[in-house]
Amino acid sequence: MEKFEIIRTGAVPMPIENIDTDQIIPARFLKATSREGFGENLFRDWRYDSDGEPKTDFVLNSSRYKGQVLLAGKNFGCGSSREHAAWAIYDAGFRVVISSYFADIFRGNALNNGLLPLQVTDEVLQRLFALVEADPQTEFEVNLPEQELYLPASGERISFEIDPYKKECLIKGYDDIDFLVSQKEAITAYESTRAWTY
Amino acid sequence: MKKTLFDKIWDAHVVRSIPGGLDVFYIDRHLIHEVTSPQAFDELEARNLPLYNPAQIVATADHNVPTRNQHLPIQDQLSRFQVDKLTSNCEKYGVELFGLGHPNQGIVHVIGPELGITQPGMTIVCGDSHTSTHGAFGAIAFGIGTSQVAQVMATQCLLLSRPRKMRITVEGELRKGVTAKDLILYVIAKLGTGGATGYFVEYAGSAIRSLSMEGRMTVCNMSIEMGARGGMIAPDENTYTYLEGRPHAPQGERWEQALAYWNTLYTEEGAEFDAELHFEAADIAPMITYGTNPGMGIAINDTIPASVPASEAASFDKSLQYMGFARGESLLGKEVNYVFIGSCTNSRIEDLRQVAEYVKGKRKAGHVEAIIVPGSKQVELQAREEGLDKLLADAGFELREPGCSACLAMNEDKIPAGAYCVSTSNRNFEGRQGPGSRTLLASPLVAAITAVEGKIVDITQYLN
Numbered sequence: 088m089e090k091f092e093i094i095r096t097g098a099v100p101m102p103i104e105n106i107d108t109d110q111i112i113p114a115r116f117l118k119a120t121s122r123e124g125f126g127e128n129l130f131r132d133w134r135y136d137s138d139g140e141p142k143t144d145f146v147l148n149s150s151r152y153k154g155q156v157l158l159a160g161k162n163f164g165c166g167s168s169r170e171h172a173a174w175a176i177y178d179a180g181f182r183v184v185i186s187s188y189f190a191d192i193f194r195g196n197a198l199n200n201g202l203l204p205l206q207v208t209d210e211v212l213q214r215l216f217a218l219v220e221a222d223p224q225t226e227f228e229v230n231l232p233e234q235e236l237y238l239p240a241s242g243e244r245i246s247f248e249i250d251p252y253k254k255e256c257l258i259k260g261y262d263d264i265d266f267l268v269s270q271k272e273a274i275t276a277y278e279s280t281r282a283w284t285y
Numbered sequence: 286m287k288k289t290l291f292d293k294i295w296d297a298h299v300v301r302s303i304p305g306g307l308d309v310f311y312i313d314r315h316l317i318h319e320v321t322s323p324q325a326f327d328e329l330e331a332r333n334l335p336l337y338n339p340a341q342i343v344a345t346a347d348h349n350v351p352t353r354n355q356h357l358p359i360q361d362q363l364s365r366f367q368v369d370k371l372t373s374n375c376e377k378y379g380v381e382l383f384g385l386g387h388p389n390q391g392i393v394h395v396i397g398p399e400l401g402i403t404q405p406g407m408t409i410v411c412g413d414s415h416t417s418t419h420g421a422f423g424a425i426a427f428g429i430g431t432s433q434v435a436q437v438m439a440t441q442c443l444l445l446s447r448p449r450k451m452r453i454t455v456e457g458e459l460r461k462g463v464t465a466k467d468l469i470l471y472v473i474a475k476l477g478t479g480g481a482t483g484y485f486v487e488y489a490g491s492a493i494r495s496l497s498m499e500g501r502m503t504v505c506n507m508s509i510e511m512g513a514r515g516g517m518i519a520p521d522e523n524t525y526t527y528l529e530g531r532p533h534a535p536q537g538e539r540w541e542q543a544l545a546y547w548n549t550l551y552t553e554e555g556a557e558f559d560a561e562l563h564f565e566a567a568d569i570a571p572m573i574t575y576g577t578n579p580g581m582g583i584a585i586n587d588t589i590p591a592s593v594p595a596s597e598a599a600s601f602d603k604s605l606q607y608m609g610f611a612r613g614e615s616l617l618g619k620e621v622n623y624v625f626i627g628s629c630t631n632s633r634i635e636d637l638r639q640v641a642e643y644v645k646g647k648r649k650a651g652h653v654e655a656i657i658v659p660g661s662k663q664v665e666l667q668a669r670e671e672g673l674d675k676l677l678a679d680a681g682f683e684l685r686e687p688g689c690s691a692c693l694a695m696n697e698d699k700i701p702a703g704a705y706c707v708s709t710s711n712r713n714f715e716g717r718q719g720p721g722s723r724t725l726l727a728s729p730l731v732a733a734i735t736a737v738e739g740k741i742v743d744i745t746q747y748l749n
């Protein structure tokens with residue numbers, strides 16, 4: 088997993104609520120057995136028409152917005168547990184998703200892949216959308232060690248929450264499997280003391 | 286302190302708690318399928334890790350399999366490759382596989398309970414969000430991502446924070462024609478798609494208790510549709526009757542010991558939840574969805590909301606535009622092109638019986654394509670043994686072979702762009718059943734009546 092510390096970049100706004108993982112990556116593109124290449128089909132049916140032509144009114148096809156932050160409406164990543172959704176977003180070059188609410192499984196999947204789900208309040212989210220709308224060049228500085236979203240233009244600093252363990256994993260580029268494997272002894276000890284086993 | 290059902294099972298599975306609030310959490314059963322497991326097997330390989338215990342894993346091929354001619358090689362090359370990969374991985378690591386052609390093959394959440402693999406008090410995971418289905422047996426069951434699939438393969442554990450707890454109580458008797466599916470669609474419509482995010486739900490109350498195991502599975506299945514990590518129902522006589530004698534259920538003395546333990550699995554009087562919701566069964570009518578998330582549901586003879594909060598207006602109208610509906614409109618009389626009866630929500634024998642009973646001696650409307658995809662080979666076999674296949678065929682319904690099919694349209698079972706499909710599955714997202722498809726979620730009974738009438742009707746007029 089790639090390490091994550093401080094990123095300064097622009098944002099791509101998608102002010103739609105309840106974006107589900109079927110939109111992020113439709114099921115018919117889940118046939119690959121590796122983790123690579125899903126970015127090509129990110130938001131496939133919003134991005135291309137049935138003839139495979141890019142839809143000019145979709146934000147990912149517009150040259151107006153660029154950056155490694157995806158700014159999305161409330162309840163992002165609901166629906167299917169497919170981790171391919173996090174892979175696709177990452178593969179397309181994003182490192183952060185900002186929303187006012189993330190579906191649980193998506194949040195976990197993102198964190199396990201070095202993609203930061205950054206949660207802000209509804210009010211802040213609406214303000215960020217307005218800023219980017221007014222000036223597509225708006226810069227965002229995401230500072231993970233400080234748990235801070237900094238807006239250089241206005242000097243505003245917005246703090247965000249993240250589980251301390253997950254934060255350390257992101258900064259160091261570790262994932263849970265490394266930690267769990269180190270717990271082998273505790274796991275076998277637990278198994279031998281269980282009152283009821285299946 | 287008084288304990289909830291959830292806490293009892295959670296506490297029994299904590300290997301250790303680490304500072305900061307995360308638990309090393311033990312998993313009893315791990316179910317895998319062809320779509321979310323290949324990258325996990327690769328990860329084991331890349332890290333040179335052995336599989337912790339193959340005996341705790343069961344595999345099936347379901348998401349990406351054809352529902353016709355399963356005895357022939359899979360035509361689609363990528364799909365065939367994915368299914369073959371599952372087979373070779375299972376052989377290599379010694380995992381029991383119910384692959385295509387196996388008499389136990391089927392949708393992962395249908396075969397788990399059917400084979401008695403799913404039991405009260407267990408922790409069960411699968412790389413699929415509808416793993417919540419297994420909670421109907423009083424288990425903690427939830428969907429995980431592929432990285433977590435690899436973690437469970439390598440260590441039989443996950444690193445988790447304890448979710449908050451919600452209890453949803455439904456009291457009273459369901460009205461005629463109102464099923465478990467209507468009950469859960471009603472609850473989701475009340476809470477919205479994010480209404481239970483961060484929570485694990487226990488369903489309780491007399492209306493829940495009186496549901497069959499099939500009905501309870503339907504309810505728990507859709508917990509994820511309101512954002513919940515999972516849903517569960519305390520085990521009782523219904524649960525034990527269902528499980529006894531199933532191939533993987535404990536036998537003899539082990540059964541008695543199991544029962545003694547399972548009988549301790551209930552929420553104690555006075556135990557606290559972070560949120561409590563109460564509903565009356567009598568308020569629930571046959572439901573249908575009109576939008577592109579499962580929270581957009583109404584009673585079938587009701588109208589689409591005319592107004593929504595300003596902040597939701599843009600998403601709401603985008604959704605209605607996709608569906609070709611308007612605010613304030615009634616769905617009654619809308620023509621439907623497809624009826625899909627299947628998915629881990631409603632493809633069990635009880636569902637097929639209900640459909641067959643209604644369509645017996647009737648005929649589907651000419652313009653409707655009606656497809657029934659059983660949840661498993663066992664369900665298919667039982668339907669044939671009971672003669673349901675004849676009744677269904679006479680009514681113009683096509684009974685296919687088991688798989689996820691048009692629930693997610695990964696295989697060739699797709700609803701064409703613009704077409705309306707009344708579906709017994711669990712998701713009506715844009716394009717879920719094929720690019721441009723328009724899904725209306727409903728119960729098997731509503732689906733059956735719609736197929737015969739060819740349009741959305743007030744089904745209460747059709748029940749005698």
Ligand code: SF4
Nearest residue numbers: 415628629689692693
């Ligand atoms: S039937 Fe649908 S919801 Fe159920 S496991 Fe298959 S794809 Fe998932």
